[in-house]
Amino acid sequence: MKNIIIVGVGPRGLYALEKLVEAIGSFEINQEIHISLIEPTDQLGSGHVYDTDQPETNWINITDRALEADLQGRPVITINGLNIEGFPSYRQWNRTKTSEKIRQMDVFPQRAHMGRYLRERFESIAGTLSSTGLLTIFKDRVTAVKRDSDRFKVVLVKHKAMMADEVLLSIGHQSTANSEQIKRWRKHVIKYNNLHLFEKTYPIENLMRIPELYSGKTVALRGFGLAMIDVVRMLSEGLGGQFTLTDVQARTMHYEPSGKEPSAIIPFSLDGLSVVPKPLNESIDQLFQPTSEHEDKLRGAIKKAVSNPKDIIDTRFLLGPMAEICAAVYCRPNGSAISHDLSKAEVFTLIRRWLLDEDFSHDLIVPKDQLPETSMQDFVNMAVTGKQVSLDYSIGQVWRLLQPLMYEELAHSNLSSEILAQIVHLDERIKRYSYGPPMDSIQQLLALIAADILKIRLVDDPDIALDEEGWHFESDKSSDTATILINTVLDSPKLIEVDTMLVKELLKDGMMQPLHPSLGVLTDREGCVITVTDEKIPLALIGRLAKGTLLGVDAILECFGSPIEQWVEGVVKRLNPNVSVSHLR
Numbered sequence: 001m002k003n004i005i006i007v008g009v010g011p012r013g014l015y016a017l018e019k020l021v022e023a024i025g026s027f028e029i030n031q032e033i034h035i036s037l038i039e040p041t042d043q044l045g046s047g048h049v050y051d052t053d054q055p056e057t058n059w060i061n062i063t064d065r066a067l068e069a070d071l072q073g074r075p076v077i078t079i080n081g082l083n084i085e086g087f088p089s090y091r092q093w094n095r096t097k098t099s100e101k102i103r104q105m106d107v108f109p110q111r112a113h114m115g116r117y118l119r120e121r122f123e124s125i126a127g128t129l130s131s132t133g134l135l136t137i138f139k140d141r142v143t144a145v146k147r148d149s150d151r152f153k154v155v156l157v158k159h160k161a162m163m164a165d166e167v168l169l170s171i172g173h174q175s176t177a178n179s180e181q182i183k184r185w186r187k188h189v190i191k192y193n194n195l196h197l198f199e200k201t202y203p204i205e206n207l208m209r210i211p212e213l214y215s216g217k218t219v220a221l222r223g224f225g226l227a228m229i230d231v232v233r234m235l236s237e238g239l240g241g242q243f244t245l246t247d248v249q250a251r252t253m254h255y256e257p258s259g260k261e262p263s264a265i266i267p268f269s270l271d272g273l274s275v276v277p278k279p280l281n282e283s284i285d286q287l288f289q290p291t292s293e294h295e296d297k298l299r300g301a302i303k304k305a306v307s308n309p310k311d312i313i314d315t316r317f318l319l320g321p322m323a324e325i326c327a328a329v330y331c332r333p334n335g336s337a338i339s340h341d342l343s344k345a346e347v348f349t350l351i352r353r354w355l356l357d358e359d360f361s362h363d364l365i366v367p368k369d370q371l372p373e374t375s376m377q378d379f380v381n382m383a384v385t386g387k388q389v390s391l392d393y394s395i396g397q398v399w400r401l402l403q404p405l406m407y408e409e410l411a412h413s414n415l416s417s418e419i420l421a422q423i424v425h426l427d428e429r430i431k432r433y434s435y436g437p438p439m440d441s442i443q444q445l446l447a448l449i450a451a452d453i454l455k456i457r458l459v460d461d462p463d464i465a466l467d468e469e470g471w472h473f474e475s476d477k478s479s480d481t482a483t484i485l486i487n488t489v490l491d492s493p494k495l496i497e498v499d500t501m502l503v504k505e506l507l508k509d510g511m512m513q514p515l516h517p518s519l520g521v522l523t524d525r526e527g528c529v530i531t532v533t534d535e536k537i538p539l540a541l542i543g544r545l546a547k548g549t550l551l552g553v554d555a556i557l558e559c560f561g562s563p564i565e566q567w568v569e570g571v572v573k574r575l576n577p578n579v580s581v582s583h584l585r
Contacts, residue, residue: 001032002575003163005154007142007502008170009039010047011559012543014122016168018074019568021129025079027572027579035134036162037126038154040141043115045122047172048203050115050556055204057233060114061226061437062556063106065282067114068094070557074121084128087121105251105281108438114556144505145169145539152539166571168527169502169541173490175200176497182487188466195470198486201227204234207486211239211260218480219262220471223488224269224459225432229441231488236261236448243444250384251280251439253447265454266473266480267488272460273368274376274445276396276436277383284386287329287336288397294325295405302409309414315422318406323351325402326395336389338364351395358429364391372456373449380442396433403427403434407552411563412525417516420548424519427551435554455480493520493547503545511539519548526570527563538574540567 004020006013017037024033037044043051068091077084087093094109094117129135144155145167152164178186182199189195198207214235221228237243240258245251279285290298298321305317327348330337340363342350354360361367366375382389410423427434448454457478465472470483491498495514498504506512510532515522522530527540542563544553552558572579 001034002165003034003036004166004168004571005036005038005152005162005164006168006170007038007145007154008047008172008543009037009044009122009137010049010170010172011045011118011556012172012564013037013039013047013168013170014045014118015560015564016170016542016567017122017129017135018077018125019564020571021079021084021125021134022075022077023568023572025077027576029572029575031575033134033575034136035129036164037135037137038140038142038156039137040139042139044119044126044137046115046118049172050111050118051203052112052115052119053205054112054115055208055234055238056110056112057238058111058204058230059233059438059441060109060111060556061278061435062108063278064094064109065106066557067091067109071560074125077125080132080134082128082132084125087124090117093117093120104249105439106278106285108440143501145502145511146505146509147511147537166538166574167540168567169539169545170543171502171541171545172543174493174498174500174503174545176491176494177499185466185471185485192468194468194483196484198484201231201486201488201490204230207231207234208238214239214262214484215260216263217484218264218266218470218482219484219486220473220482221265221267221486221488222269224267224272225275225488226435226437227488227490228267229275229437229445231486232265232267232448232454233441233444235265236444236453243447251380251443253440253443255444255447255451255453257451257453261453262484263453264480264482265448266482267454267456267459268462268464268473269459270461271368272372272456273432274372274442276379276393276433277439277442278400278436279386279397280384280439284383285397287332287334287386287389288394289401290325290329290398294328295402297321298325298402299405299409302406302413306409306413306415309416312415312419315419315426318423319352319355322399322402323348323355326351326398329398330389330391330394336386337394338388338390340364347391350391354392354395355426362391366390366392372459373446376442376446380439380446383439393433396430396436399430400434404552404557407550407558408562411550411552412523417519417548421516421518424548424551493544493553494518495520495545498545511537512541515548520545520553521549523549525566527567528570538571540570542567 006016071090073089074087076086140156140158146153152167154162185197189197239260242256243253246254301321305312327344331344382393458473458475462473462475470481472481512521512529513532521541527542528536529539547553
């Protein structure tokens with residue numbers, strides 16, 4: 001019997017199970033197969049990111065429209081003479097769970113809502129498989145995976161070690177070693193009962209174990225991104241405050257305090273730049289939609305580059321066509337752009353300069369040195385009206401719409417690790433725009449600023465001192481002191497800094513290696529890790545920790561894509577080298 005183990009049963013683990021069972025049922029494997037799933041939580045299918053029990057204040061930053069278009073259902077699967085019912089697409093499922101929505105604005109679901117879809121989808125296949133003996137689920141944590149001849153020994157915390165012929169690590173976010181700053185703060189707060197440090201944002205319920213802790217206090221938030229917004233919403237609406245719309249069309253809001261929230265919330269970051277809202281609705285989003293010819297141009301440029309990697313010395317192969325497409329979109333005669341008299345060639349030059357230099361400034365680009373709330377309001381106006389759109393906002397939206405194509409074509413490319421690191425760095429920089437939150441999230445922040453609860457004069461890299469009174473923040477604009485600090489900066493997928501036992505053991509044993517010092521694991525096209533001796537072994541890793549080998553690792557839709565399908569193809573070929581599996585995708 002061949003035992004296949006999937007470690008981590010979030011959305012990727014769910015899709016891996018579905019595609020693996022589908023493949024086993026479709027091909028003559030001629031071997032008895034058993035599948036083991038190992039997951040330390042009860043959130044099977046959803047994982048901790050889409051935990052079904054998390055607060056309603058945690059939102060997804062992907063629209064229902066995008067999810068309904070791209071998250072397909074599962075077909076009926078036949079295996080060993082047994083029919084496993086299909087499961088509906090997100091669109092079909094969502095329309096049965098929610099009332100018909102007003103489509104004048106895009107809807108962004110709560111993470112728990114997505115989690116319920118994933119949990120139901122998992123249960124609809126796992127129950128049947130478990131009853132037949134094909135599948136066993138272990139609620140446990142893996143601490144190590146060891147080579148044992150031509151198999152693997154999977155070491156668990158509570159259960160006995162298990163032997164496996166194939167292992168897939170679908171382990172999602174992994175914690176990294178704390179920064180020296182956090183380590184220093186941790187040591188300090190141990191001395192004082194009046195000071196509180198929360199080193200992790202999620203699960204956000206951990207921040208609410210003592211809700212009365214925050215009343216009337218000053219709370220500092222390390223970070224100014226999407227996780228910070230979840231925490232701010234928890235510290236306001238989650239503590240009984242209410243946001244009310246004052247203008248339905250513009251989505252402006254007023255905040256009514258409950259009296260239980262902090263007296264002040266102080267976010268801070270290294271650059272003080274806020275995330276940028278997505279367009280209000282589909283019609284505004286269409287203003288930034290590239291044409292099929294644009295997509296063909298970008299796809300061709302990337303294919304040419306990855307087929308001749310030795311000729312690629314920098315990122316210009318990507319920036320050239322990207323800038324050309326962004327210039328064509330910005331210069332459309334639809335009246336959306338800020339009025340200008342530049343030619344398309346001149347706009348192209350501006351875009352290239354901005355992509356190469358994040359500090360490049362121009363009248364068409366929102367200034368980085370203006371007040372953060374002014375920039376937030378500027379971007380809100382663009383997202384609501386589709387008028388007077390800045391060049392940087394337009395680039396960010398075009399980039400977002402082209403990301404799936406870029407991610408697909410650059411996956412498992414043979415470009416140098418240094419070039420890939422540069423591409424990842426640029427993509428991360430543009431995520432401020434491309435991975436932006438819903439309009440309502442930014443309007444809530446602006447409402448809290450107007451209510452004098454959210455204070456952002458210290459957001460841009462303040463000086464920080466710590467004593468028995470708390471964290472003292474100071475800049476040339478303001479100063480304040482907080483007694484509570486919450487770290488909302490999420491761990492980066494940098495392999496060499498991961499501090500979970502499983503990953504550290506694999507690195508120590510030479511069973512995996514980083515693609516680049518700043519990136520994730522080096523794998524082959526089927527997701528199998530490449531050992532330090534350049535050996536390919538049937539231990540696969542797919543997901544966030546493969547950053548660089550894969551670019552698209554941070555969105556729910558990326559969990560249901562070709563990397564999992566390619567892994568399944570590899571498993572099937574190893575089980576029976578004579579089968580053709582190309583039609584699985």
